[in-house]
Amino acid sequence: MAGYILEMRGITKTFPGVKALENVRLQVKEGEVHALCGENGAGKSTLMKVLSGVYPHGSYDGDILFKGDSCGFKDIKQSEELGIVIIHQELALIPYLSIAENLFLGNEQTKRGIIDWNETSVRTKELLRTVGLSESPSTLIASLGVGKQQLVEIAKALSKRVKLLILDEPTAALNEEDSENLLKLILQLKEQGIASIIISHKLNEIAKVADSITILRDGRTIETLDMRKDDVTEDRIIKGMVGRDLTHRYPERTPSIGETIFEVSGWSAYHPQQLERKVLDDVNFHIRKGEIVGIAGLMGSGRTELAMSIFGRSYGRHINGTIKKEGRELHIKNISDAIEEGIAYVTEDRKQYGLILIDDIKRNISLTNLVKISRRTVVNENEEVVVAESFRKQMNIKTPSVLQKTGNLSGGNQQKVVLSKWIFSEPDILILDEPTRGIDVGAKYEIYTIINQLASSGKGVLMISSELPEILGMCDRIYIMSEGRITGEVNREDASQEVLMKYMTKSRGE
Amino acid sequence: MEVMKNVFKNNVRQYGMILALILITVLFQVLSDGILLKPLNVTNIIQQYSFILVLAIGMVLVIITGHIDLSVGSVAAFVGAVSAIMMVDYDMPYWAAIILSLLIGALVGAWQGFWVAYMRIPSFIVTLAGMLLFRGLTMIVLDGQSIAPFPKAFQKMSTGFLPDVDGSSSIHMLTIIVGVFLSLVTVLQEFRDRRAQRKYDFEVLPYPWFIAKLVGIVAVINVFTYVLAQYRGIPYILIILFLLVIVYTFVMKKTVMGRHTYALGGNEKAAKLSGVKTKRVTFWVFVNMGALAALSGLIYAARLNAATPKAGVNFELDAIAACFIGGASASGGIGTVMGAIIGGLVMGVMNNGMSLIGLGIDWQQGIKGLVLLFAVGFDIYNKNKTAS
Structure with a gap:
């Protein structure tokens, strides 16, 4: 049996007022692909930040053993020296520098303090070949697509003689072909003896590449599954991710639902910068008077984009589709039109946009x-x-x-x-985007009460939330989004976390 | 007492500025052996700095939206030059020339506003380009020469005084009457505000404090008009300034347009998502700046009685400094018209006082620079203290 390349034992990390991680255990074997699963906010990113030294040694409790040696990192530089490299969801490349400059940023190939461009160029070519890119080292990052940028990030990790590669949601922004290539590359690296940890919401991908899975929930390790020994199905993983009692209470409400007040059909939109990327694809939904309608979906599924594009076209390009309010088609050109027509949008980020x-x-x-x-x-x-x-x-x-x-x-x-x-x-229609994000439990209850009052006064409420219990506790009807499309619609009675999670992780290919 | 404390705490910056103005005035009054506040000199200060104050009013709006306008000096020179051509070379009546000049200024503002608001080019770049462009155009239309003299009626805008009622006494009677009239209007307005606030059940200043405040305001108004009356009374330019301050303060404090301007400067994205037409507001703020720059150019040309290619050099810097000394924030969203005026007066009194005591222009520049730095430094120090 192969030894462990990484063992994290009894990791506990507290932020003021919140226990983000509690006694977490993560064991990664030599040369395996290990998947880390959990809902938004389960503690996956925090755990990886502890590992890579973003949260320095001493700010958490517990031990980290890398290749059997106990270690505590003061910063990212130290963990990288040992060969632990993390690739974040938001890529950390500098768009107006070339591939070569990015690859060796902070690790420049120098001779007596002066950059040796020939050496840089040769090594860049080598690294690019390993990740399957044929671009010239002097190509600007800005001219590459997201998929290729992701590969450049991996090449950058390889240049640091990576032993353990951590990928945070690597395929979230990629199309299918790019995702496929990336997963293949991860398997190739595995053959060369490089272990990886993948954080992903896409369960089908995990099933494809992972050797074992650790599931986190509410900052605790729930279980570690061996993909070969245990009989692991997607349902099994989902159950591990969501199987908890509702920790919050929701105020009582007897819905009195009237006629359809708001209807959106054939709604689609493109990304404002990446012109060929369709962020919303033929979305249809309606809201009735006095109804609270939920939209569930993982990050990047297009929920906020949907809300903002409806709210006075404040997001996206080439927006298409029709909006009807009480049967009358609305022609909304800007935000003040939307407000005048009785639409309100409570933004996700209250400090920046609210x-x-x-x-x-x-x-x-x-x-x-x-x-x-x-x-x-x-x-x-x-x-x-x-x-x-x-x-x-x-x-x-x-x-x-x-x-x-x-x-x-x-x-x-x-x-x-x-x-x-x-x-x-x-307003007659309120769109609430993550209305309780970053709010303590008491205030949450008050906000739920307000939302219920709004609904019972005959308004239509559309509620976007990453917290499934909240969606289940508050909404009369739930739409589920994935990759810019609505993949399901369930009524309150039929809804459960498992059902929602299944639709949420449904990708285009299936 | 609690009310007083709150009122003071919320307005430290405003009161601090007024206090600084008073201190600087007293300082130079002493240093200049009492010349600073002589009626003739007070009138001089008003006439010398009027064009900077006009610019500062427009500039504070631009700064509140989070932008900057470096072109105002050049635009003022350009409009002054064009007005000279209209009045001197083409014998156009002065009122028509004034209206046309203001329109030209507004058009210049619209040009810059278009690039800033709709093309989203940083205002620093757009107006830096404008600064070069309009300075160049000034030299082209003037052909490198000065044009003079302007018609008498036009010059009066900068150098004339309100005529007196009879003209026999050594004191300018009309000025005294205006002072009394303004005091009455102010007192009435204060009482009306107080009654309205009472109606809404708000906390108001305790009665004795309120009366003290009124007495203070009335005293300031009447002492000021009395000083002016000892010389030649109220200069026309003061009336123009007074009207501008009243109108712009009202617009910025009380109207939807003003609110939208502050909201845009405070957080552009949030303002936009709250239905503020951010592009349109930015555009009009620049149009307004252009028109005020034109007015400033006209006042300057009238005072000099000539349009020269070098007019308005460094005006933009004085106007911007006035706004920042007066409490505007470089990141937008904060600032008042009154603050900019007070900031402008601080600069004006310092300039004038330093000249009176015979300090060279070299020292004046340096000292003004330090005052700007310390005023803003004091502001930021204060903010950090209240935040923690």
Whole structure:
């Protein structure tokens, strides 16, 4: 039996207020492909950051053994010296430098302090050949597609004499052919004795390349499966990933659902930069009065892109399709049209896209509907304070005054301000993108209550969330997205985490 | 007392600036043996810095949106030159020339606004190009020569005074009357605001403080008009400035357009996703800047009684410095028209005071630079302190 190249034992990592990892164990054998699975937020990325030294030795508890030797890394440089290289989901290449310059960035081939370009070029060619690229070393990164960039990243790892390669969602942004090539390359590297850890949501890919799987859930190791010995099916993995009791409670609600109020059909859109990449493909859905409709999907499945492209075409190019509200087709050209037609979009990232952090609460709330508190475009500032105060009470925003800057509020209170601002715009349709991300359990409950109230007042709510329990606990009907398409629609009664996960991991080829 | 503390805490920057202005004024008043605040000199300061103050009003809007405009000096020179051609070479009536000049300025602003807002080219580059382009055009239309003299009526815009009612007394009576009238309007307005706030059940200043504040404001207005009345009364240019400050303060504080401008500067993406037409707002802010740069150019030309190829050199730097001294943030979203005016006055009083005590232009430049650095440094130090 081969020994372990890597053993992580009893890893515990706490952030202020949250236990991200608790007593995690991960064992990777020499020369194997090891898959790491788990829901969003299960702790996979944190674990890899502990391993690579992003979180330095001492900021976590537990032991890391590499080739049997105990080690603790102060930074990434140290782990890379031993041959542990991590390739992140967001590629870390510099677009306006050449392949050769990128490959040896921070590791320049020098002779007496001066870069030896000939040596660099020769070695680059060699490395590119190993990963199956025929590009010239002087090609700019910006001119390569994502798939080839991914391969350049691997070549870069090889240049550091990698022994353990960690790939975080390597195929998330790739098309099928590129994914296939990448997986083949991983198997090739394995034959050369390079072990890899793959973090992936695509279970079919894991089944194809992995020798064993470790499943994480809520920051704990659930189990490690051997692909050859155990009888591992996708359902088996899914069960490991989601099989938990609902830890949150959801407020009671008796839905009273009316007629269809909002309907989107044949909706498609292209990526704003990568012109040939279709991010949304023939999406159809509808929302009824008083209904909370969920959209589940993994990161990168096109949920946010869908919401933003509907909301005044604020994302994407060549958007096609029709939007109907109460049977009438809408022609929305920009965001103010969308707001006027009664659509509101609560963004995923409240700090960057939701709030003006240097402005106070009242100004943030009034921004979406200044006309309402204005007479002939003159804003009535007294009325504004009254409005803000009423939201402060109604939403229970914890702050000494509505003159407080929103940048000084906690995440939960910021989110309440964002919700207030969109309720103030008097919408009929609310699109909520990750409405409870980064919020503590108490504030979550309050926000769920607000969402329920909105629905019972006859509005249509579309809720996007990465947290499956939240989707299951809140929504009357759920659409599931994968790779820019809707792959399934289930009613509350038929929904379970297993069912959703199955649709979520369904890729185009199947 | 709690209310007072809050009012002060929220406006440290504003009050700090006013305090700095008072300190600098007192300093130079002493150093210059009392010449600084002589009626003649006060009038001089107003007339000498009026064109910078006009630019600062437009510039603060540009800075609030998170941009910068380096071209205003060149645009002012260009418009001054074109107006001279219209009035001197073609004998156009001065009012028609003024209207046309302002339109030309707005068009220049529209040109730059188009590149910044719709083509998304950084404003630093667009207006740097504009700075070179319009300086070049100025020299071309003037053919390297100065054009003079302007019609008398036009010159009056910069150098004229409001006529007196009878003209017999040594004190300018109309100026005193204006002072009293302004005091009345201010007091009435303050009472109306207070009543409105009461109606909404808001906390208001305690009555004695409120009265003290009113007495203070009335005193400042009347002392100022009394000083002016001892010389030749109110210069026309002061009326123009006063109207601009009132209108722009109102627009920025009270209207939807003003709110959208602040929101855009505070967080462009969030503003856009809240329905603010960010491109359109940016565009109009530049159009406005162009028109005000044109006005500034006209005032300068009228004061000099000539259009020269070298007019307006370094105006943009003084205007930008005024905004930053007055509390505007280089990253956008923060700044006030009043702040920019006060910042401009700080620079103006310093320039004038240093000249009075005979400091050379070399020292003046250096000291102004340090004042800009320390004013902004103080601002950032304060912000970090409140944040932690």
